[in-house]
Amino acid sequence: MTRPIPSTARHYAFRLVPGTDVLDALQGFVRDNDLRAVAIVTVVGSLTDAVIRYANQPDGTPSRGHFEIVSMVGTVEPTGAHVHLSLSDGTGRMFGGHMLPGCRVYTTAEIVVAHLEDLAFTRVACALSGYDELAVQAIE
Template sequence: MDTLTLHLEPEQDLLLSLSEVAQEKQISGFLLGVVGNLSKASFQCPGRDQPTVLEGELEIITLNGTFDADGVHLHLSLSDGACQVWGGHLEKGSLILKGADLLLGILKQGQAARSRTKTRLEIAVLPGCPWCASALRLLEAYNIPHLVITVDNDVTFQQCQQRSGMNTFPQVFIDGTTIGGFDSLEKLQRSGELLTLK
């Protein structure tokens, strides 16, 4: 196993920064350690529909999980100014306050945690959409490799609409074919077919 240090500057997004490094360097592995703080933390607590968002001087206590070119799955715990500890599944929007240093464990070729073959499932999501968040949590819970298309502008919206013929989100594609939205994804999960996409 090789290691890589990653330094993040103020205002960088913790999740997106690690995801960008994994994609750019085509690496996979897991987090060995972290020291740093956040000005804003966004994390998903179990059983809640929306992420919890905290702001202030937030000290990172632990950050555990895996990363590769297809995605990042991290669990965060942190302390606020009253020394109250919070934690959950790290979401986008967690911003570095003064700085953060991460130590990454890089798996060698052939040891990747996820398949290096082409990702079969794509999902188009709208920011802030509860059904989209539920769909992403379902995929992550079953560790299904997936490519996320974030629909945050009119051009991407129109491209997805033309591709799927749908006006609602999420939009799920398997092997390039539209299968539907969250209900269709949940149906695949109940039938056991979702596991065949691992």
């Protein structure tokens, strides 16, 4: 475990409208507001399109239909994000994994995020995972 760094947080709440790409909107919000470290607090809503990279798979799998967002958690910074998404379909079947661009809002996505004001998130290469992983720095 890396050393935990305390931070104060400012919360933002917003709603995404039908057709919006959720991940693009989140990253756009972070960039447009010059936020350096954001954690997703809660999300409820629905999607018509989902693109998820399942555990230990190299590529995303697209799904089309009507899905409820059951859970969405992660970290976002201006140049990247690591977000996991759990969805359920009309029969209650759940599936989830790493959220990729292409997840589009069906009726709504009600989102609350926390801007960790004393931190900056970046991504650094990780030999174990093969992906860029979170690095946390305190800022003055």
